[in-house]
Amino acid sequence: MSSQIIPVEPFDYVVFGGTGDLAERKLLPALYHRQLDGQLSKPTRIIGASRSALTHEEYRTFATNALKEHLKADEYQEDQVKRFIESLFYVSVDAKSDNGWDKLKQLLDDGGKDKIRAFYLAVAPAIFGAISEKIRDHKLITKQTRIVVEKPIGKDLASAMDLNDTIGKVFREEQIFRIDHYLGKETVQNLMALRFANALYEPLWNASHIDHVQITVAESVGLESRAGYYDTAGALRDMVQNHILQLLCLVAMEVPTNMSADAVRDEKLKVLNALKPITPANVEKLTVRGQYRAGASAGGPVKGYLEELESGQSDTETFVAIKAEIGNWRWAGVPFYIRTGKRMAARMSEIVITFKPIPHSIFDESAGRIEANQLIIRLQPNEGVKQSLMIKDPGPGGMRLRNVSLDMTFSEAFNVRSADAYERLLLDVVRNNQTLFMRRDEVEAAWRWVDPILKAWDSVGQKPQGYTAGTWGPSQAIALIERDGRTWHEA
Numbered sequence: 001m002s003s004q005i006i007p008v009e010p011f012d013y014v015v016f017g018g019t020g021d022l023a024e025r026k027l028l029p030a031l032y033h034r035q036l037d038g039q040l041s042k043p044t045r046i047i048g049a050s051r052s053a054l055t056h057e058e059y060r061t062f063a064t065n066a067l068k069e070h071l072k073a074d075e076y077q078e079d080q081v082k083r084f085i086e087s088l089f090y091v092s093v094d095a096k097s098d099n100g101w102d103k104l105k106q107l108l109d110d111g112g113k114d115k116i117r118a119f120y121l122a123v124a125p126a127i128f129g130a131i132s133e134k135i136r137d138h139k140l141i142t143k144q145t146r147i148v149v150e151k152p153i154g155k156d157l158a159s160a161m162d163l164n165d166t167i168g169k170v171f172r173e174e175q176i177f178r179i180d181h182y183l184g185k186e187t188v189q190n191l192m193a194l195r196f197a198n199a200l201y202e203p204l205w206n207a208s209h210i211d212h213v214q215i216t217v218a219e220s221v222g223l224e225s226r227a228g229y230y231d232t233a234g235a236l237r238d239m240v241q242n243h244i245l246q247l248l249c250l251v252a253m254e255v256p257t258n259m260s261a262d263a264v265r266d267e268k269l270k271v272l273n274a275l276k277p278i279t280p281a282n283v284e285k286l287t288v289r290g291q292y293r294a295g296a297s298a299g300g301p302v303k304g305y306l307e308e309l310e311s312g313q314s315d316t317e318t319f320v321a322i323k324a325e326i327g328n329w330r331w332a333g334v335p336f337y338i339r340t341g342k343r344m345a346a347r348m349s350e351i352v353i354t355f356k357p358i359p360h361s362i363f364d365e366s367a368g369r370i371e372a373n374q375l376i377i378r379l380q381p382n383e384g385v386k387q388s389l390m391i392k393d394p395g396p397g398g399m400r401l402r403n404v405s406l407d408m409t410f411s412e413a414f415n416v417r418s419a420d421a422y423e424r425l426l427l428d429v430v431r432n433n434q435t436l437f438m439r440r441d442e443v444e445a446a447w448r449w450v451d452p453i454l455k456a457w458d459s460v461g462q463k464p465q466g467y468t469a470g471t472w473g474p475s476q477a478i479a480l481i482e483r484d485g486r487t488w489h490e491a
């Protein structure tokens with residue numbers, strides 16, 4: 001066990017949707033990893049809850065198979081798996097009936113009413129309300145209870161407000177943990193460390209010194225098995241409304257007075273409220289929608305988006321690029337170029353801060369071109385931070401300048417495994433720390449900016465442009481930034 005790992009108090013985690021894809025691929029492996037690192041104390045219990053009629057033993061078999069499939073060979077350690085599996089239980093409940101709820105109450109109460117109790121809603125948002133009400137009606141809420149809610153939180157402002165109202169009728173805001181798994185990524189937290197634990201950047205972190213910011217979240221995968229959900233959402237709702245706007249907020253927010261949940265979230269909220277509106281008058285200039293066509297990925301040829309759909313037709317975007325601006329003193333006139341898409345050339349997510357060029361060069365032409373400094377924060381792959389600097393080419397050949405990078409890849413620098421975002425977030429719930437979770441007003445403010453873009457696309461009839469799978473998106477996305485005399489950063 002690393003000396004930095006502090007065990008948390010014992011807890012009961014009830015995972016509604018405990019037999020689903022999210023539980024299988026992410027939640028169970030994340031909790032197992034925390035045990036492996038020595039962070040779970042006895043008598044912690046993880047209780048799967050969904051309609052399927054399973055015994056505790058059958059659920060343990062399900063979980064063992066999930067760990068076998070989703071852990072690396074050296075992470076699957078028989079003795080550790082055995083210990084983990086012993087902490088698993090299962091209750092069959094239906095959100096829409098009273099079946100099973102008394103059993104769940106009995107199991108929880110057996111663990112003690114003072115024990116930390118977390119309910120994770122890894123189910124479709126349509127049953128968030130029904131489950132919340134059952135939790136209340138069957139008196140499962142104790143002083144130590146929190147609820148965790150997965151995305152999507154709505155498909156527009158009105159539905160997000162409805163969902164927040166529904167959950168808010170049962171739980172207080174301090175009990176509600178709205179997950180955005182990007183906030184649990186190591187580099188995203190490092191962004192705050194970089195900005196607020198160094199004297200170096202903050203004085204330069206404004207429109208006087210920063211030329212522009214780029215945020216790219218590129219995926220090489222396509223729809224996988226999520227066509228039903230994705231085709232009703234699209235890239236703007238699926239990635240921009242939540243993950244990308246959260247990244248933008250962390251880059252752009254003022255310095256919070258401390259790391260408390262509300263201090264950080266107050267500052268993020270101000271950024272969301274300061275985003276300049278995109279309207280039918282400017283939407284075609286400021287946004288690009290794309291949809292992938294047949295092409296190639298690392299594994300060989302891949303189908304186009306429409307061929308993956310049963311209906312064979314759709315105007316849903318699988319790519320979006322936006323030139324956003326923040327209307328405040330710190331960021332006036334600094335464009336934030338954002339882009340995200342599926343079936344792009346690589347899985348690559350990064351934030352690039354490009355500083356302004358030096359105001360005057362004292363070097364003659366033989367020194368070569370002086371490039372603007374860039375700070376690159378890599379989310380994936382190879383999480384890390386890179387700072388480019390101009391230096392003199394070594395040797396006696398005169399003053400020739402070269403652009404070099406101070407490059408730090410966290411896993412190499414610290415020789416540690418990069419933990420999955422869910423590992424951090426699941427335990428922040430236990431620790432009752434909401435700093436990396438979205439507050440209601442943030443989610444709604446994000447929709448307040450996104451909704452008009454969706455409406456503007458409809459109103460001007462802006463359809464997605466085709467792009468070949470395995471590329472960086474439609475040519476119009478390149479034009480979006482090149483019109484301003486800038487280019488997308490090439491990883």
Ligand SMILES: NC(=O)C1=CN([C@@H]2O[C@H](COP(=O)(O)OP(=O)(O)OC[C@H]3O[C@@H](n4cnc5c(N)ncnc54)[C@H](OP(=O)(O)O)[C@@H]3O)[C@@H](O)[C@H]2O)C=CC1
Nearest residue numbers: 017018019020021022050051052094095122123124125150
């Ligand atoms: N999968 C992922 O990677 C991600 C998922 N999410 C979100 O997480 C949520 C769950 O997703 P995912 O795991 O993929 O979905 P799945 O469809 O794989 O799983 C749904 C789960 O809900 C249970 N369930 C369905 N109806 C009821 C009911 N009436 N009462 C009790 N349990 C019920 C199902 O079990 P049973 O049939 O036995 O009842 C199953 O365990 C969704 O909101 C999704 O958008 C968010 C980010 C990523």
Ligand SMILES: O=C1O[C@H](COP(=O)(O)O)[C@@H](O)[C@H](O)[C@H]1O
Nearest residue numbers: 151181182219238239243349380
């Ligand atoms: O929330 C989502 O995120 C994933 C991308 O997450 P990452 O951690 O693999 O970068 C995306 O594939 C999915 O469509 C979206 O719903």
